[in-house]
Amino acid sequence: MKVVIDPGMATLFGGETRAAVLxxxxxSRTPLTAYRIGQLxxxxxxxxxxxxVRLERAALVARASGGRGRQVWVLTDRLLEGLLRRRVRIxxxxxxxxxxxxxxxxxxxxxxxxxxxSRFRPTPRLIPNRQEFVRSPDKDRALVAAGLRPSRRSxxxx
Amino acid sequence: xxxxxxVGRILTTAPTKHDRILFFAALLSRESGSDVVxxxxxxxxxxxxxxxxxxxxxxxxxxxxxxxxxxxxxxxxRGRLWTRSDWGVAVDVVGDRYSGxxxxxxxxxTPYGHVRIAVVEDLFVKRLAAAKHWRVRxxxxxxxxxxxxxxxxxxxxxxxxxxxxxxxxxxLAEFQKQPRRSKSVSKA
Numbered sequence: 627m628k629v630v631i632d633p634g635m636a637t638l639f640g641g642e643t644r645a646a647v648l649x650x651x652x653x654s655r656t657p658l659t660a661y662r663i664g665q666l667x668x669x670x671x672x673x674x675x676x677x678x679v680r681l682e683r684a685a686l687v688a689r690a691s692g693g694r695g696r697q698v699w700v701l702t703d704r705l706l707e708g709l710l711r712r713r714v715r716i717x718x719x720x721x722x723x724x725x726x727x728x729x730x731x732x733x734x735x736x737x738x739x740x741x742x743x744s745r746f747r748p749t750p751r752l753i754p755n756r757q758e759f760v761r762s763p764d765k766d767r768a769l770v771a772a773g774l775r776p777s778r779r780s781x782x783x784x
Numbered sequence: 785x786x787x788x789x790x791v792g793r794i795l796t797t798a799p800t801k802h803d804r805i806l807f808f809a810a811l812l813s814r815e816s817g818s819d820v821v822x823x824x825x826x827x828x829x830x831x832x833x834x835x836x837x838x839x840x841x842x843x844x845x846x847x848x849x850x851x852x853x854x855x856x857x858x859x860x861x862r863g864r865l866w867t868r869s870d871w872g873v874a875v876d877v878v879g880d881r882y883s884g885x886x887x888x889x890x891x892x893x894t895p896y897g898h899v900r901i902a903v904v905e906d907l908f909v910k911r912l913a914a915a916k917h918w919r920v921r922x923x924x925x926x927x928x929x930x931x932x933x934x935x936x937x938x939x940x941x942x943x944x945x946x947x948x949x950x951x952x953x954x955x956l957a958e959f960q961k962q963p964r965r966s967k968s969v970s971k972a
Binding site: 723739765773 | 800802803806807819825830831833840860862863864865867868869872874876878883886887888889890891892894895898913915918919921924932933934937939942949950951955958961
């Protein structure tokens with residue numbers, strides 16, 4: 627499956643594949659081979675290679691030795707990386723898992739804002755898609771009937 | 785085509801429950817040909833490493849192709865939910881359209897194909913909305929976990945626009961009062 631790219635980013639970078647290649651590099655903790663970028667983006671390897679060479683000429687990416695004769699690629703511009711990480715979020719499951727674990731650990735030890743909800747006036751009628759926020763009891767009944775654990779939420783976000 | 789036995793084996797060997805969600809959704813996306821987005825409690829579970837566990841996998845996708853695939857895999861149609869007890873999996877196709885900016889969703893490349901996870905800013909804002917407008921105390925806890933974990937990865941402008949849309953800009957301001965961490969989490 628080819629990854630779907632924000633049309634704005636595709637326009638900015640001159641094409642979906644180019645934006646996807648840059649996005650894959652921006653979100654990767656380690657330098658990537660062209661093959662790995664192809665896996666991530668769903669783009670053809672030959673097309674990935676063409677884009678990398680073009681981006682290298684523009685000094686936006688650089689190649690390095692990945693050991694054992696492998697060539698790997700990195701993004702060279704930190705500002706560009708920030709933009710891409712916000713707008714083209716493409717990650718490999720295994721490397722993303724490491725990032726999520728780190729974030730989850732940080733989240734658990736982070737500060738807990740003391741928010742007094744009574745200070746905020748609820749206006750549920752103004753909320754778009756508010757049916758999303760009300761969990762159907764049928765769902766929990768179906769879970770129990772299937773021998774599965776029901777959610778302890780009565781209200782949720784989708 | 786992935787057989788029912790293969791799906792069962794993949795779910796059994798997935799290293800974590802979060803991987804199970806990702807792998808299953810990726811397989812479902814590949815097999816059904818539908819763009820599957822993991823949303824709701826399942827997405828929060830993935831982002832927070834299961835600190836908050838939901839009972840089912842909520843997805844946005846085309847119902848027809850997804851339901852046909854689930855049926856082929858031996859799932860039971862229980863109205864809104866499709867369940868397979870021996871796998872411990874229940875799937876709810878909550879709709880076909882994602883309500884936020886789908887292009888900002890995280891696309892995860894798994895060994896079984898790609899899958900998208902709901903935009904972290906959307907999840908955070910909707911948790912704030914659940915807390916403020918429906919007084920759900922746990923929603924605030926979940927929002928805090930997302931905020932503490934992903935603050936540096938959130939797009940401020942997008943966050944502000946979603947907060948306005950869900951009438952939680954005042955609540956967002958409470959979170960923004962906290963001193964911002966100087967160090968961001970290294971990228972994946």
